[in-house]
Amino acid sequence: MNILIINGPNLNLLGKREPGVYGSDSLEEIQREISEKAKQIGTEVDFFQSNHEGAIIDALHEAMDSYDGVVLNAGAYTHYSYAIRDAIAAIKIPVVEVHMSNVNSRDEFRHTSVIAPVCAGTIAGFGKNSYILGLRAAAEIAWERSRASQKQK
Ligand code: DQA
Numbered sequence: 001m002n003i004l005i006i007n008g009p010n011l012n013l014l015g016k017r018e019p020g021v022y023g024s025d026s027l028e029e030i031q032r033e034i035s036e037k038a039k040q041i042g043t044e045v046d047f048f049q050s051n052h053e054g055a056i057i058d059a060l061h062e063a064m065d066s067y068d069g070v071v072l073n074a075g076a077y078t079h080y081s082y083a084i085r086d087a088i089a090a091i092k093i094p095v096v097e098v099h100m101s102n103v104n105s106r107d108e109f110r111h112t113s114v115i116a117p118v119c120a121g122t123i124a125g126f127g128k129n130s131y132i133l134g135l136r137a138a139a140e141i142a143w144e145r146s147r148a149s150q151k152q153k
Pocket of ligand 1: 009011074075076077078099100103110
């Protein structure tokens, strides 16, 4: 299984950005831990980060041909990007929405996710472990899909 982890705007600043909310690990450190876990789980993992909506949409489109699933922290785009929502709906691989913080216990505008209805599910509030849980979820869904398509043959 090959899973792509996409991080959206401001997540390149992890470690420096609001450490009380997002912790003190940098994105690179978190990605290293995710890679370790991926090895244990038995999946391949790649990473992409962009502060730009269009680049995230391009990455989602391209993921369709090369990956079995996506773990997406869309950052603040989560709350208002219908373009990212449409991109998720357009691709045929499962996308798991993740957030490091518990968005439901924060500002009112963070309680709305316009991408949630088209994602396979949402994981929020577990800090960097949200990515590990997201990876496990995406891999499970992808394995399940592959087993189901084998059965049909
Ligand atoms: C976030 C939550 C969003 O509301 C925020 O805009 C982010 C990070 C999280 O991981 O908790 O940039 O997605």
